[in-house]
Amino acid sequence: MNNSPTSVVAFKKLHRKKRMFAIFNFSLMKLSHLITLWVFFLLSLTVMIVCTMVFFLSAKDGSSFLVNYQYLVLIFTNLLLLLLTVICTIKLFSNQFEDNSFLLLITKPYSRFSIILWQLISVFFVVIIFILVNCGASALVGFIINSINYSHYFNYFLHIIKELIIYSLMFGFIVMSGTAFLTAFLSSQIVFLILTIFCSLFLLGGLPYSLFKEKTNWITINFEGKGLKTISQVKEIINFKNYLDTKQMKYPNITKKIYDFYNSLSDAELQNPAAEDVTMKRIDLYRSLGLTESKDFVLKGIVNYWKDNPDIMNGVEIDLSFDNYFKDLTSLQQSRSSSVYIKELLEIADYYETTYTLNQFIDLEAPKCCGLLTYNDSSLVLKLDDGSTFDSNKINGEVYNEIYKSFMSGSTVYRFNAELQREFLKVYNNPLYFIIRNLEDIIYNAVYDYNTFKTSQVSLDESFKKYQSIIGIYQAISYFNVIEHWNRIWSSMVGYYGNFWFYPFSNFSPDFDNQNNMLISYQDFELILNNKNQLDVEHLHPFQDDYLIEIVYLILAGLLTIGAFMIITRKNISN
Incomplete structure (x- = not known):
């Protein structure tokens, strides 16, 4: 046997470590015999698994899932975790003074400081296991459900789980410190009563807000x-x-692109966004995003009435040429553009189609038509049945809006038959245009x-x-x-x-x-x-x-822990 000084020192260190872990193991064994602890574990696991499953399957979207999952967080942290931490701390600290089991411990070669330290570590170890097992079970259920039926808010759910673990560890540490401090000079029944009342108040925490x-x-x-x-x-x-x-x-x-555009306008421009110079800036914005193009249309039908122009009473062909015309949704979808702006506008179109139907949306937004559409100088050409061209100089400057008005709600200037109206509406009832105008x-x-x-x-x-x-x-x-x-x-x-x-x-x-x-x-x-x-x-x-509040509470927890050490190490526990 090697009896060198170095070996002796190493042996003593090893023996000291074993003695310290003996307190830790003894404390865990004492807690493991606590039936309430296992009841809390099973109850909490059941609640976490069932609630996570229900919330995933019933949530319409990430917003409703978050609201519902907050109830589970309240139950887990403010009820199950708080009570488990209180019960475990009371079991090791308060009860050992009441049943004089602490006297047995100090008869061993352990200092009071080391006994208290390892008891606190053992309680926090149980708290950590409790948190990780429950949060892990919830995450596993979410993962399984997401694998079967993909949820777009699953990544956010993982973020909630991560933050819940961190929050629960802080909360558990502070509850443990406060309980240990109270048990140093109050009976277990009083401590449990105080913290149970405190626990019930936690469930009403949002009421003042x-x-x-x-x-x-x-x-x-x-x-x-x-x-x-x-x-x-x-x-x-x-x-x-x-x-x-x-x-x-x-x-x-x-949304940010349009917001930044309007935010860049002067006060005078912001007061009148329909002014010609501002309108041209708006058109340039959408042209730069690849949302507009030049386009020609030929509309054929019958004119029933044209005020001040009785020659036009039958078949007519209307040639419309746009310098700035919003692309249709189909062409945007087929373009497979990598533009985030186009992708988001297509998503908005799907959302409106699902929620309102685009036709209903367009009908309600119809008064906003024509504001961002521009024509070239010879944009409107009318050809009669006999092949002659109507003199466009006879058409006054309000022609475009007035013609559109005739199709939407009737006009005292122009009236067209149903076929020509349908053709015309195909041109002007562009969903992308009305989505942009609504935004x-x-x-x-x-x-x-x-x-x-x-x-x-x-x-x-x-x-x-x-x-x-x-x-x-x-x-x-x-x-x-x-x-x-x-x-x-x-x-x-x-x-x-x-x-x-x-x-x-x-x-x-x-x-x-x-x-x-x-x-x-x-x-x-x-x-x-x-x-x-x-x-x-x-x-x-x-x-x-x-x-700052987190720092203050962690400092307070540290002070309460130190206070518990100071009181217990000096406490008179003799019979």
């Missing part, structure tokens, strides 16, 4: 000279720009309003003072609302699925709340005025610095 939204959403802000906007409308416009910059809108590229109107309103918020003074009336008063109360509550802090930490970590979009036929109505769960609090911002009494829309002021 929901009440705040309800109270403030319909308060109006008076922009002097520009009219009234509700708080909800103002935040929608601001969030739209932010979500557009972070590519969380459903069709981010074409333009919605985005233009968003840009116009955003610039109004930046440049217009806000009236400091009773309505705005009411908003400031509610904000003050809400912020005072938020400073001390631990439950809401953790709600916001989670909602900020997981973020949004994105794919926000607005409804056609409206000025601007994106539903940015359709991914919010009413039981969870979300990061929000206060509307603050600058020294000119204008909204400071460029520098938002969130209610909570989530990163």
Whole structure:
């Protein structure tokens, strides 16, 4: 046997490690005999597997999946994980003082410090296993369902699982530290009662935020000279720009392109987007995106009535030549273009066809026709049945819109038979054109309003003072609302699925709340005025610095752990 000093030192180190792991193994064995622990494991696994399966199979899209999955997160973290952590910590810490089993441990060659340290490590080890097993089971179920029936939000689901693991580890560590600290000077029954009440309150964490939204959403802000906007409308416009910059809108590229175009206009141009110079800039934009072309059409039919031109009463041929005509959807599909703008416009067309049918959409958008179509100088030629050409000089400058009007709703100037009307509508009822015009109107309103918020003074009336008063109360509550802090930490970590979009036929109505769960609090911002009494829309002021809050709670957990060590190592446990 080698009795050299080096061998002796190595042997002592090995023996010390074995002694330390003996405490760890003893603690795990003690926890493994806890029936409640296994009940929680089985219950939690069942809940995670069944709920994940149901949410995947029932979700219409990523938004509804996120809202529903948040309920599972609340149950898992604020109920199952919290109670399991509390029970395990009480089992090792509080119970060992009550049944005097700690006396047995300190009779062994272990220091109190090492006993407490390895007990904490063993509890956190169980917490880690609990989190990984449950999150892994949920991820596995999602993977299997996605393999059978592809879900476009599966990658976002994996992001949720990753963030849930990180969040649960932080939350579990803080609950463990707080429980260990309380058990150092309170009985297990009192500690369990306190934390159970705390647990039940966690399920109502989003209530203050929901009440705040309800109270403030319909308060109006008076922009002097520009009219009234509700708080909800103002935040929608601001969030739209932010979500557009972070590519969380459903069709981010074409939307951003149009937004940037209108945002680049001068104030005077923005006031009159239908002006000739602005219209030409709009046409140039769509030409640069490969959406327009030169095209000729020949329409044949019968003219029933043409005011001031009685010679044209029978068969007629109308030759139309466009300098700028929007391409049809079929040609765009067949072009197999790699342009992200064309791909997104085709997706929008599919969405409108599915939701409204394109014909219905075009009928409702019909008044917007002709605004971006340009003709060459000899674009309109009328040929009579006898082969003669009608003198186009007799046709006044309103001919194009008036002819279109005759086909859509009747005109006092022109009337054509049904066959010629159908031919004409094939030319002008171009789905791509009306999709572009619809997008333009919605985005233009968003840009116009955003610039109004930046440049217009806000009236400091009773309505705005009411908003400031509610904000003050809400912020005072938020400073001390631990439950809401953790709600916001989670909602900020997981973020949004994105794919926000607005409804056609409206000025601007994106539903940015359709991914919010009413039981969870979300990061929000206060509307603050600058020294000119204008909204400071460029520098938002969130209610909570989530990163700072995380640091504060982790420091607090560290202090509670140290406090538990200090109290227990000095605690008098003799009979």
